[in-house]
Amino acid sequence: MKTNPRIDRPGKLVLKRRYRILVVDDDLDSRELVALAMVEAGYAAEVAQDGFDAVAKLQAVTPDLVLTDLMMPGMHGVDLAQWIRTYKPGLPVIVITGRETYGLRTDAEAYGAIACLVKPVNLEELLWTIERALAQTGSERAALPPS
Numbered sequence: 491m492k493t494n495p496r497i498d499r500p501g502k503l504v505l506k507r508r509y510r511i512l513v514v515d516d517d518l519d520s521r522e523l524v525a526l527a528m529v530e531a532g533y534a535a536e537v538a539q540d541g542f543d544a545v546a547k548l549q550a551v552t553p554d555l556v557l558t559d560l561m562m563p564g565m566h567g568v569d570l571a572q573w574i575r576t577y578k579p580g581l582p583v584i585v586i587t588g589r590e591t592y593g594l595r596t597d598a599e600a601y602g603a604i605a606c607l608v609k610p611v612n613l614e615e616l617l618w619t620i621e622r623a624l625a626q627t628g629s630e631r632a633a634l635p636p637s
Contacts, residue, residue, distance in 0.1 A: 509624055510534045510551075514544040514558035514570065515586075520609075524557060524586075531617055541565025545573055552578060555623055557616075560587035560606070568601055575602035582623040586611055 511533045515521035521537050528535040536553060538544035540562045548556075556574060560567035567585045574581050583602055588609040599606060604623045607616060 508532065508534055509555065510536065510553035511620070512536050512538060512544060512547060512553040512556045514538045514541065514556065514562075514567075516540050516559060516562040520559065524611075527613055527616075528557075533620075541567070541570040541573075544570055548574070548578060548581075552581060554582075554627075555620060556581060556583045557620075558583060558585055560585050561589060567603075571601040571603045580627060582627050584616075584619055584623060586616075 511528050513521055513525045513528065513535055514537075515524065516539060518539075521539065525535040525537050536547060536551075538547050541558070542565050544556065544558065545565070556570070558567045558570050565573075567587070571583045571585065574583055582604045585603045585606040586609060587606060604626070605619050607619065
């Protein structure tokens with residue numbers, strides 16, 4: 491099992507399982523920035539350019555969590571959350587949106603999103619939300635194989 495060392499307290503090394511996160515956003519800069527932040531935080535990140543690309547990737551492999559933009563052309567975040575709820579039940583979804591629209595946030599959460607965060611996302615809040623989502627799901631998926 492591949493793990494990432496994290497310092498819990500000075501002098502104490504804690505091993506953390508390496509979770510896989512799928513980052514879905516039609517904006518290249520946002521997608522790459524969030525993916526880089528996930529890697530820097532010790533996660534394995536995969537990217538998808540829209541909901542359709544995400545579905546194709548999800549049919550091949552199941553990550554531990556999906557981070558998706560809400561407003562994307564074609565299949566947007568609510569549609570993707572609904573697809574995941576139907577075909578990958580239990581897979582946590584966090585929606586990120588540039589528009590704070592209560593109705594869209596409510597729809598996203600109704601279709602299974604664990605949280606809906608507003609851009610620009612505070613990195614600490616995002617990481618806390620991810621950790622909480624992973625803990626709540628009690629994910630028992632296998633960790634990444636050693637590379």
